[in-house]
Amino acid sequence: MMHVHSISPEKLTFEALKKIFSSPCKLQLSETSATLVKQCREYLDKKIASQTEPIYGVTTGFGSLCNHSISSADLSQLQKNLVMSHACGMGEKVPGEIVRIMLLLKIQSLSYGKSGVQLKTIERLMDFFNHDVLPVVYSQGSLGASGDLSPLAHLSLPLLGLGEVVHEGNTIPASAVYEKFGWEPIDLASKEGLALLNGTQFMGAYGVYILLKAFDLEKWADIIGALSLDAFDGRIEPFFDPVHQVRHHKGQIRTAERIRKLLDGSELINRPKKHVQDPYSFRCIPQVHGASKDAIAYVAGVFEDEVNAVTDNPTIFPEEDLIISAGNFHGQPLALSLDFLAIAMAELGNISERRVYRLISGTRKLPSFLVAHPGLNSGFMIPQYSAASIVSQNKQYCTPSSVDSIESSQGQEDHVSMGANGAVKALKVLENLEKLLAIELLNAAQALEFRRPDKTSPALERLMGEFRKQVAFIEDDTIMYKEMHKSQEFIHNYSPDVFGI
Numbered sequence: 001m002m003h004v005h006s007i008s009p010e011k012l013t014f015e016a017l018k019k020i021f022s023s024p025c026k027l028q029l030s031e032t033s034a035t036l037v038k039q040c041r042e043y044l045d046k047k048i049a050s051q052t053e054p055i056y057g058v059t060t061g062f063g064s065l066c067n068h069s070i071s072s073a074d075l076s077q078l079q080k081n082l083v084m085s086h087a088c089g090m091g092e093k094v095p096g097e098i099v100r101i102m103l104l105l106k107i108q109s110l111s112y113g114k115s116g117v118q119l120k121t122i123e124r125l126m127d128f129f130n131h132d133v134l135p136v137v138y139s140q141g142s143l144g145a146s147g148d149l150s151p152l153a154h155l156s157l158p159l160l161g162l163g164e165v166v167h168e169g170n171t172i173p174a175s176a177v178y179e180k181f182g183w184e185p186i187d188l189a190s191k192e193g194l195a196l197l198n199g200t201q202f203m204g205a206y207g208v209y210i211l212l213k214a215f216d217l218e219k220w221a222d223i224i225g226a227l228s229l230d231a232f233d234g235r236i237e238p239f240f241d242p243v244h245q246v247r248h249h250k251g252q253i254r255t256a257e258r259i260r261k262l263l264d265g266s267e268l269i270n271r272p273k274k275h276v277q278d279p280y281s282f283r284c285i286p287q288v289h290g291a292s293k294d295a296i297a298y299v300a301g302v303f304e305d306e307v308n309a310v311t312d313n314p315t316i317f318p319e320e321d322l323i324i325s326a327g328n329f330h331g332q333p334l335a336l337s338l339d340f341l342a343i344a345m346a347e348l349g350n351i352s353e354r355r356v357y358r359l360i361s362g363t364r365k366l367p368s369f370l371v372a373h374p375g376l377n378s379g380f381m382i383p384q385y386s387a388a389s390i391v392s393q394n395k396q397y398c399t400p401s402s403v404d405s406i407e408s409s410q411g412q413e414d415h416v417s418m419g420a421n422g423a424v425k426a427l428k429v430l431e432n433l434e435k436l437l438a439i440e441l442l443n444a445a446q447a448l449e450f451r452r453p454d455k456t457s458p459a460l461e462r463l464m465g466e467f468r469k470q471v472a473f474i475e476d477d478t479i480m481y482k483e484m485h486k487s488q489e490f491i492h493n494y495s496p497d498v499f500g501i
Helices: 014-022 031-050 072-086 096-110 119-130 149-160 174-181 192-197 201-231 241-245 250-262 285-307 332-359 381-397 419-449 458-468 480-493
Strands: 003-007 025-029 090-093 138-140 164-167 170-173 315-317 322-324
Touching: 003 014, 014 025, 014 096, 014 201, 014 285, 025 031, 025 119, 031 119, 031 315, 072 149, 072 192, 096 119, 096 149, 096 192, 096 201, 119 149, 138 149, 149 174, 149 192, 149 201, 164 174, 170 174, 201 250, 201 285, 201 332, 201 419, 201 458, 241 250, 250 285, 250 458, 285 332, 332 381, 332 419, 381 419, 381 480, 419 458, 419 480, 458 480
Parallel strands: 003 025
Antiparallel strands: 090 138, 164 170, 315 322
């Protein structure tokens, strides 16, 4: 069934975002938002007609060209030129799922009636979303300061009937979809090009996409960590609630509670233990996973604020008769948060690889490299190598982008956030985390079979049953990458929410 989401001033939450992007959805503009947009445009038109003083980006050039006045006859051409000249993207194409989020976030930001756009411009962006017409956007080119200028220019080119789009699986000229749907290109009014290009919707879309995935992966980290703990014959005492209550951190408390629930009823966890302590990668799961959870929650709060923000420039306040040129397009809040998010995700992968290393180490009565028939077979020796390589790559990706700044626009833009680079790197860390958890799941499931006939908890036995439908126990050496990829597909496609955690 098609879900309809109404664009309105009401706060857009991650719960709503998940609903929009997890099932078919159409956008519509609420009457409240349509009225705000029209009133703002009418105010701006009257202001241009009556005011002799220059208005940045409306009757002047852009950036360091802000002192060049533009005649009223050229205001529309100025905005068209802006979009064309700023479409300077390079590198890989942005994934379609993220472009779709970019469209929603740009529509939301323009809908508050503070940007001066025409109603028909927003409606055409909604046409793109609703008809699955996704502008071709490139991942390189934004400094994350004057907004995501270059990627948003590529997002906006199809409004003019220019550039390329992906539609029905094919990359085609935007003009072709105009012909198909009988659309006319938008004639941009004054200020519109600037409203479209200023803003943080490239960084914002990457962050929303990553967070929606990270919410699931942090649950998977707990589920797979619990399975590894039981397969390693670990102890449950470090997860008892009083330990965590005296330290107070919410993520730590929640992680310990989740592990206890996941292991409730396990024969393995409840049997007597000869060892007094477990290594940190098991014993400190609440502390390490919990810290990442708290970081992810903080970043989600920053992005939820940004999703509901006006981030173009200048900002128009019709009710106060003000047009203010300021800096809401600066991506610093997102840039810092994206670097933090990448580090938090990388640490979930870092400790996961350490648990893999322990599982194959030949201790706790598990065979070396989890091999059923040693000597002739190498077993699970090399998946750990792959995990170590990926962990190392994540460390390199976690070098912060936000500590860098390069002057641009002849010094007018003398501090930039580099948040766009941080966004692209954070996505790579997310993708690597999924791979690392897949490798741990493969190892933990293999290790658990050497504990038979003892059983883990009913919840984790259910997980094992589902996993074994796709990935078999490995008796003798086989082509391992296929099993690793199948494990990743399992995590990608199987919801952690079925465990009720």
